[in-house]
Amino acid sequence: MPSEAKASGDAHKDAQRAQREEAQRKEAQRKEEAESSVEGASAEAAASPDAQPDDESEDVELLKSSIEDAQREIASLKDRALRAAAEAENVRRRADRSIENARKFALEKFVEDLLPAVDSFERAVEAASGHAAGEGSGASAMAEGIELSLKLLLGAMERQGIAVVDPIGAPFDPNLHEAMTMVDNAEVEPGSVVSVFQKGYTVNGRLIRPARVIVSRPPSAPSPPAPREKEPPADARDSESEADAT
Numbered sequence: 001m002p003s004e005a006k007a008s009g010d011a012h013k014d015a016q017r018a019q020r021e022e023a024q025r026k027e028a029q030r031k032e033e034a035e036s037s038v039e040g041a042s043a044e045a046a047a048s049p050d051a052q053p054d055d056e057s058e059d060v061e062l063l064k065s066s067i068e069d070a071q072r073e074i075a076s077l078k079d080r081a082l083r084a085a086a087e088a089e090n091v092r093r094r095a096d097r098s099i100e101n102a103r104k105f106a107l108e109k110f111v112e113d114l115l116p117a118v119d120s121f122e123r124a125v126e127a128a129s130g131h132a133a134g135e136g137s138g139a140s141a142m143a144e145g146i147e148l149s150l151k152l153l154l155g156a157m158e159r160q161g162i163a164v165v166d167p168i169g170a171p172f173d174p175n176l177h178e179a180m181t182m183v184d185n186a187e188v189e190p191g192s193v194v195s196v197f198q199k200g201y202t203v204n205g206r207l208i209r210p211a212r213v214i215v216s217r218p219p220s221a222p223s224p225p226a227p228r229e230k231e232p233p234a235d236a237r238d239s240e241s242e243a244d245a246t
Contacts, residue, residue, distance in 0.1 A: 104161065104204040111162055111208050115201060118157075121150040122199075157201075165200030165211040167193045176200060178210040185216035192216045 128143035154164065165176050172179060172191050180197055188194060193213045200211030 105206060107160060107162070108203055108206070108208060111157075111201060111203055114157075115209060118150075118153065119198065121146065121153065125150055161204040162208075163202045165202060165207075166196060167200075167211055167213060168196050169193060172213065172215045176202075176207060176210060178212050179215045180212050182215045182217045184219040186219050188216050190216055190218050 125143065125147045128146050167173070167177055169188070170193055171189070172193055177193065177200070183194065185192075185194055192215070193211075194216045195214040197212040197214070198209075201208045
């Protein structure tokens with residue numbers, strides 16, 4: 001019996017020893033696994049700083065490219081906006097100019113139709129003035145009435161921007177005058193207007209009808225006398241006479 005109890009005690013001790021060894025082995029294995037995990041994490045951490053700059057540089061380059069594209073698009077849109085604004089301003093100015101010209105020169109056609117009546121008034125004033133000189137007070141009053149009517153008409157035209165071109169004595173201006181002929185005149189400067197056939201008119205500075213004028217020129221120099229034929233010498237005349245006699 002004592003031997004059996006001793007054998008049982010030894011078996012129990014062996015079992016406990018085996019359990020302790022198994023527990024130690026598992027604990028050592030867990031430590032190894034933990035150390036392996038730490039080493040792996042350290043290796044990844046050591047490797048990640050090398051890879052991170054590459055990713056950041058790619059992101060920076062992509063961002064720069066996007067910014068450059070956006071700046072080019074902004075510049076293009078700004079240029080188109082400036083062009084559109086300039087074109088709109090030009091259209092507005094052309095419209096304003098057209099309206100202003102229409103306002104200023106709307107009377108052109110009316111003035112062209114009115115000028116023959118003005119010319120008739122002027123001829124009537126000249127004729128009435130000449131007739132009144134020999135007919136007495138009645139004709140004189142009529143002449144004054146016609147002249148007053150002409151002055152009223154010309155005054156109304158002037159208030160509407162219609163000006164008379166009457167260049168008597170002024171230098172000839174091809175922009176305002178139409179030369180009908182030229183005459184010799186030493187009393188005035190060459191190229192001066194010495195007579196007006198028909199007055200001209202402008203509307204707000206624009207020529208409607210040029211003044212038809214006569215222009216002076218320097219007097220022509222007298223023609224030199226014709227040269228006299230040179231007489232032959234006396235001996236030549238004698239020789240010709242002898243020849244005729246034979």
